[in-house]
Amino acid sequence: MSPSNLHEQALKLGTSTLYEASCLPCSVDPAIRPVWAGAAVAGPAYPVHCAPGDNLAIHLAVERAPRGSVLVVTAENFVAGYWGEVLTVAAEAAGITGLVIDGGVRDVAALARWGFPVFARGISVRGTIKASVPSVGQSIQITGVPVSVGDLVVADDDGVVVVPMADVARVMSAAQIRADKEAEFMRRLTEGTRTVDLLGLAAWREQA
Secondary structure, X not given: OOHHHHHHHHHHHOHHHHHHHHOOOOEOXXXXXXXXXXXXXXXXXEEEEOOOOEOHHHHHHHHHOOOOOEEEEEOOXXXXXXXOXXXXXXXXXXXXXXXXXXXXXXXXXXXXXXXXOXXXXXXXXXXXXXXXXXXXXXXXXXXXXXXXXXXXXXXXOOEXXXXXXXXXXXXXXXXXXXXXXXXXXXXXXXXXXXXXXXXXXXXXXXXX
């Protein structure tokens, strides 16, 4: 499967299905949410570590990340305006496809106008300094989830998952099987099958 087809299929499957199929601790803190409704992205991770309140590493990452990358940034859960319209325009020109950050962003209306997918812990008008670079393109952890260059990042309305590169083929296969099973569930539900029967919960009827 080509990278573009893989990313398209990952978005179609969605984060919830991928997470359940993965059997991995790959779900980022659910407090990290899309900053505009309907934002979604899937692509290879490019990890970045910012010092709290300092976004210099992000500027360097926009310059260095391969085209098609999703920036995954740990700012140690410190919420400030690490990202706004200026970096969005620069990222679009550089071929970067999205941002996941455990810090904050601003210029949210502009991000939505650009259609640039951003997932953040919060929104903050407070700016940042540019004085240090803990790491750019090196493995990190974001809310306890490990991230290395090339891992599969998928983010949508349900949340954010990061699947290690070595597990992508297995997880995608398992997720498709799960999706097919759920499609059959939906068909049976529309025909009147009850969820307690479908899920093997009928024995609980006598105890409720």
